Amino acid sequence: MASESQPLKGKAKVVDIHTHMYPPEYVKVLESRNIIPLVRKFPGAPDPRLVLLDAEVPLLESAQQGTSVLPGRPLTRHFSSLYQKIHFMDTHHIDISVVSLANPWLDFLPSDQAFPSAKSINASFSSMCAVHPGRLYFFAALPLTAPTPQLLDCISSISSLPYCRGVILGTSGLGSGLDDPAILPIFSALADADLPIFLHPHYGLPNSVFGPRSAAGEYGHVLPLALGFPMETTIAVARMFLAGVFDKVPNLRIILAHSGGTLPFLAGRIESCIMHDGHLVNGMKKGARRTVWEVLSTQVYLDAVVYGEVGLKAAVEASGGSERLMFGTDHPFFPPVGGEEGEEDGEWESVGLNVKAVVKVIGEGEEYEGVMGGNAFSVLRLEGE
Amino acid sequence: MASESQPLKGKAKVVDIHTHMYPPEYVKVLESRNIIPLVRKFPGAPDPRLVLLDAEVPLLESAQQGTSVLPGRPLTRHFSSLYQKIHFMDTHHIDISVVSLANPWLDFLPSDQAFPSAKSINASFSSMCAVHPGRLYFFAALPLTAPTPQLLDCISSISSLPYCRGVILGTSGLGSGLDDPAILPIFSALADADLPIFLHPHYGLPNSVFGPRSAAGEYGHVLPLALGFPMETTIAVARMFLAGVFDKVPNLRIILAHSGGTLPFLAGRIESCIMHDGHLVNGMKKGARRTVWEVLSTQVYLDAVVYGEVGLKAAVEASGGSERLMFGTDHPFFPPVGGEEGEEDGEWESVGLNVKAVVKVIGEGEEYEGVMGGNAFSVLRLEGE
Numbered sequence: 001m002a003s004e005s006q007p008l009k010g011k012a013k014v015v016d017i018h019t020h021m022y023p024p025e026y027v028k029v030l031e032s033r034n035i036i037p038l039v040r041k042f043p044g045a046p047d048p049r050l051v052l053l054d055a056e057v058p059l060l061e062s063a064q065q066g067t068s069v070l071p072g073r074p075l076t077r078h079f080s081s082l083y084q085k086i087h088f089m090d091t092h093h094i095d096i097s098v099v100s101l102a103n104p105w106l107d108f109l110p111s112d113q114a115f116p117s118a119k120s121i122n123a124s125f126s127s128m129c130a131v132h133p134g135r136l137y138f139f140a141a142l143p144l145t146a147p148t149p150q151l152l153d154c155i156s157s158i159s160s161l162p163y164c165r166g167v168i169l170g171t172s173g174l175g176s177g178l179d180d181p182a183i184l185p186i187f188s189a190l191a192d193a194d195l196p197i198f199l200h201p202h203y204g205l206p207n208s209v210f211g212p213r214s215a216a217g218e219y220g221h222v223l224p225l226a227l228g229f230p231m232e233t234t235i236a237v238a239r240m241f242l243a244g245v246f247d248k249v250p251n252l253r254i255i256l257a258h259s260g261g262t263l264p265f266l267a268g269r270i271e272s273c274i275m276h277d278g279h280l281v282n283g284m285k286k287g288a289r290r291t292v293w294e295v296l297s298t299q300v301y302l303d304a305v306v307y308g309e310v311g312l313k314a315a316v317e318a319s320g321g322s323e324r325l326m327f328g329t330d331h332p333f334f335p336p337v338g339g340e341e342g343e344e345d346g347e348w349e350s351v352g353l354n355v356k357a358v359v360k361v362i363g364e365g366e367e368y369e370g371v372m373g374g375n376a377f378s379v380l381r382l383e384g385e
Numbered sequence: 386m387a388s389e390s391q392p393l394k395g396k397a398k399v400v401d402i403h404t405h406m407y408p409p410e411y412v413k414v415l416e417s418r419n420i421i422p423l424v425r426k427f428p429g430a431p432d433p434r435l436v437l438l439d440a441e442v443p444l445l446e447s448a449q450q451g452t453s454v455l456p457g458r459p460l461t462r463h464f465s466s467l468y469q470k471i472h473f474m475d476t477h478h479i480d481i482s483v484v485s486l487a488n489p490w491l492d493f494l495p496s497d498q499a500f501p502s503a504k505s506i507n508a509s510f511s512s513m514c515a516v517h518p519g520r521l522y523f524f525a526a527l528p529l530t531a532p533t534p535q536l537l538d539c540i541s542s543i544s545s546l547p548y549c550r551g552v553i554l555g556t557s558g559l560g561s562g563l564d565d566p567a568i569l570p571i572f573s574a575l576a577d578a579d580l581p582i583f584l585h586p587h588y589g590l591p592n593s594v595f596g597p598r599s600a601a602g603e604y605g606h607v608l609p610l611a612l613g614f615p616m617e618t619t620i621a622v623a624r625m626f627l628a629g630v631f632d633k634v635p636n637l638r639i640i641l642a643h644s645g646g647t648l649p650f651l652a653g654r655i656e657s658c659i660m661h662d663g664h665l666v667n668g669m670k671k672g673a674r675r676t677v678w679e680v681l682s683t684q685v686y687l688d689a690v691v692y693g694e695v696g697l698k699a700a701v702e703a704s705g706g707s708e709r710l711m712f713g714t715d716h717p718f719f720p721p722v723g724g725e726e727g728e729e730d731g732e733w734e735s736v737g738l739n740v741k742a743v744v745k746v747i748g749e750g751e752e753y754e755g756v757m758g759g760n761a762f763s764v765l766r767l768e769g770e
Contacts, residue, residue, distance in 0.1 A: 213624070276719040309460070
């Protein structure tokens with residue numbers, strides 16, 4: 001862990017619940033594609049480029065015409081190498097990582113490819129975890145474009161994989177969002193199998209909302225990543241809430257990426273808007289339903305990936321206490337960009353920002369140990385001391 | 386003020402900086418329109434309906450075919466009546482209101498109508514303030530679709546109106562957002578005239594992001610209002626920040642509606658995304674620029690309209706203290722919806738939620754008096770004790 005957490009060493013285990021990998025067979029799929037998501041080599045660039053976001057398409061197109069600014073981000077060894085994951089963990093004093101396939105998972109696969117791909121990728125994660133028993137667990141990928149029986153079959157089979165501790169899910173669900181009634185059997189099956197959902201953004205917001213200067217690349221990826229991602233998560237979970245998903249599947253548990261997007265900050269406004277909506281007077285008014293606050297403190301968990309004290313404190317308070325918060329790094333995204341050789345093998349500032357926020361907001365006692373690892377042990381049934 | 390603030394009575398003045406009115410001539414313009422924004426009467430409904438948002442269009446269209454659920458909200462006497470504004474202030478123990486035209490202001494007017502309309506509407510606000518000297522001030526409306534010389538002329542003339550204390554602005558600017566270089570002379574003119582901007586959302590996010598069930602009216606207006614509005618504000622101010630507007634116009638002061646949208650929560654992530662963006666390495670890296678936090682504590686003010694303690698505390702902390710926060714009600718929006726006769730003439734729960742948040746977060750001492758009124762006195766140069 002970064003310097004702020006030195007006192008923790010030797011006391012309690014540190015768990016990273018927000019850390020991604022693209023297994024080699026997934027990279028191969030991306031390399032074979034002509035539209036995003038894709039991986040492509042450019043002359044003169046040391047690493048192939050990983051291009052994931054709609055917002056990166058304009059740069060992808062201009063790069064094809066030979067301009068020098070490359071789209072996406074370098075696909076370094078950090079994305080696929082198990083050795084590099086363990087090295088990153090060791091460098092930051094992370095004892096256990098709960099790894100997950102990064103966005104956009106299998107969302108883009110044709111229906112007939114989704115199920116076999118999910119099977120192969122979840123087997124890959126299983127094997128990786130088995131190489132380092134006790135240091136790695138994983139959130140499985142789901143074949144969301146496959147027919148529902150295959151999807152249910154997949155849930156049943158991952159629930160018996162020894163290192164699987166939940167699933168990672170984007171916000172598109174079966175194609176119509178997470179408030180789609182058709183996805184309820186999937187939620188029920190996950191809840192019954194005691195598999196929490198790690199809800200993660202990918203689609204962001206339409207580029208138009210970020211304006212022409214963002215589209216022209218003037219702001220890098222800042223707006224889609226800093227605002228589009230957390231707003232997407234917030235909208236998705238608000239739609240689930242308004243559709244009554246949490247009441248319909250009361251044993252559903254969901255971990256929200258990036259400390260809930262913006263949910264902790266906006267929960268009050270959501271409640272007020274429900275309370276004051278003439279169209280909802282007879283339906284969702286207080287008393288006849290649970291509030292967002294109640295759902296936040298019973299069925300929702302948040303990672304502690306918010307890069308600052310203000311956000312983290314709001315996340316803790318919205319959750320009714322720190323025991324629902326779990327440390328994460330978002331590795332291999334947000335590497336150092338100083339350009340010095342070997343810099344990526346050292347400590348990452350993005351990790352340090354999140355550790356520092358935990359130290360400042362939570363202190364260094366038992367609660368700190370909870371957020372840094374203990375809570376993940378309980379929530380995700382990890383093994384060992 | 387609602388019951389929570391009884392101890393305040395007689396001690397310090399309460400100022401509401403977020404409170405809207407549609408003067409009668411503005412309502413006439415809305416009545417004459419066939420596309421949103423518009424005002425329309427429906428058979429059997431006691432009040433005409435005010436339809437403002439893209440999200441309300443599907444209900445507007447189905448209402449034209451005779452279905453019973455009406456679009457928009459009732460245009461009650463609260464929207465245009467000065468008597469009703471004063472009654473509302475008296476009921477809630479508000480001493481001073483800084484009123485503003487509500488969204489979408491003059492954004493939709495043809496270029497040749499914008500300047501005369503702004504002139505007439507600002508004159509209306511001036512007259513209303515003169516009827517109750519010391520109880521009313523206003524944020525002026527700007528003719529943003531007018532040619533720039535007329536716009537600058539308007540700024541010059543409102544700066545001499547005795548009760549004008551700033552301008553209210555949407556996020557579209559001159560049509561291309563607030564990061565459009567063409568709007569810089571307007572920002573400079575406002576800053577030089579010591580007229581702060583009250584930045585307020587209207588356009589929200591494209592309906593598509595809220596999904597089909599929201600479009601079908603199942604969630605009322607909750608998603609566009611609770612999420613679309615604050616996200617729009619956040620995106621607008623982030624675009625200003627990334628374009629360097631705050632550095633280019635260092636005396637610009639801006640008050641963000643709804644406690645900054647989601648800016649307090651996301652400021653840490655914005656900073657981290659800038660710091661870790663390969664495309665921005667040589668431009669916006671720390672040291673060569675001011676951070677979002679620095680801008681928040683020097684050029685930005687926030688209203689205290691966030692309907693809960695978690696959000697308000699984050700707003701105070703992101704601002705570096707409570708002295709940049711100012712109480713507001715958002716009247717006449719979010720009236721009680723219980724349906725009892727005369728209910729709208731009593732205390733509004735939406736107001737009480739915001740007062741309660743201030744009490745819980747700030748306490749009841751000097752800082753409380755600051756947020757409830759004292760800060761507005763300094764920031765907006767109000768007169769009287």
